[in-house]
Amino acid sequence: MNKKRITKILVNADNQELAALSANIQKTHQPIIVKEPEKTLVMIKLREPVKQSLFYIGEAIVNEAVVEIAGTQGIGVLMCSGKESDATKALDIAIIDAALNKGIFTEMDTLLEFERQQEEQVMRENALHLRTMVSFESMDQVAPGDLNALKGDAK
Secondary structure (H helix, E strand, O other): OOHHHHHHHHHHHHHHHHHHHHHHHHOOOOOOOEEOOOOOOOOEEEEEOOOOOOOEEEEEEEEEEEEEEEEEEEEEEEEEEOOHHHHHHHHHHHHHHHHHHHHOOOOOOHHHHHHHHHHHHHHHHHHHHHOOOOOHHHHHHOOOOOOOHHHHHOO
């Protein structure tokens, strides 16, 4: 599993689930906090679609934490949602990231289960949005400017 996919799973995971994974790692290894979780600003980089040039659209507030397990660092970066638990979640992500980088993380099945649950949640939310979607197919049958056809439908 690649780093981008793992990061997406961790960021979207429930705080208690991450805390449990982090606690399991801390039972057998002693993470050293290199950088306490704190709020910081990061630049948001985008790629302009025509010339493919990079530019910065603005800044975002994130919580960032860095830990080390047996000489291997892990980083947790999480966009702030305004909750006080953001700092704890960033620290838990950093601990899990350090364990992954060190090769001592043994709960990949748990991450796959988190991913499955997250995908199901997205599908449920999309289904709710689809119910409110408006269909404009009936308007396609009327030629633009053909008001007589619309008047005939109203009768």
